[in-house]
Amino acid sequence: MSSVVETVTELVTPILEKQNFELVEVEFVKEGKNWFLRVFIDKDGGIDIEECAFVSEQLSERLDTIDPDPIPQAYFLEVSSPGAERPLKKESDYQNALGAYIHISLYQAVDGEKQFEGTLETLNEEQLTLKIKIKTREKELTFERKNIAKARLAIQF
Template identity: 55%
Template sequence: MSNVVETVKELVEPILESHSFYLFDVEFVKENKSYYLRVYIDKPGGVTIDDCVLVSDELSEKIDALPEDPIPEAYFLEVSSPGAERPLRNDKELKEAVDQYIHVSLFKKLDNQKAYEGTLLKVDEESIELKLDDAKQTVIEVPRELIAKSRLAIKF
């Protein structure tokens, strides 16, 4: 399956570059009895449905034009944005999220909580700093080794 993902990445990158988009992720998964090829794209300011349709059409054409089908199974192609609550998967994405509202899930409790939401103030190798949305606007330091998952969050 990783060959499918790598092949699709190679095919989609030039399409995305020509439209000033960038690739967030590609996944090829089986859910129930169906296979899904999911391509997540983004651009500054976010992508539109028309952007997704454009990339889907161009990628479909490129896949169909290959002499040998890289995906022998029947599948559904989905091109979309990673979403407003996209995961922050690595150090680069965390640093780009400084000054944004995020959700952090922890492996174990910190101050009696396993999850926090707040504005990301600082990221370094050891920890992150969050300003919580409580009455005191508390700033907490979360050790990086405690972070199980982090993502952008929508503040209600």
């Protein structure tokens, strides 16, 4: 984890705890010529734009008080909801996603594929099982969790 992400996580956590918000993810990325500091937050029932603006203002004020500046380059601060395709990072995210439709990306291909979508059926420390629809058939596939690069909620079409 980069020092910017660690610093921002430390600064934003008390702000979020006071509001009973959850920190989903912090990322600091360069896209083209610009740097973006993105903070994804959530709560039961979802986050609205006023709550994102509040956290953005509070975080911005705290970042401005640190000397030396933890982020010396110019950047855009974005505070938002993780959206309908929320990433699954923590164990509680996976637990809450049981029975939900998810997307996973793997480090190593299984049956020639590195990406799968299906309903999260079972979960333990080592593995998870997805119910996947292949044409008109449903099939359960089990994946080693250590082979999962990324996971997120998905929208089923």
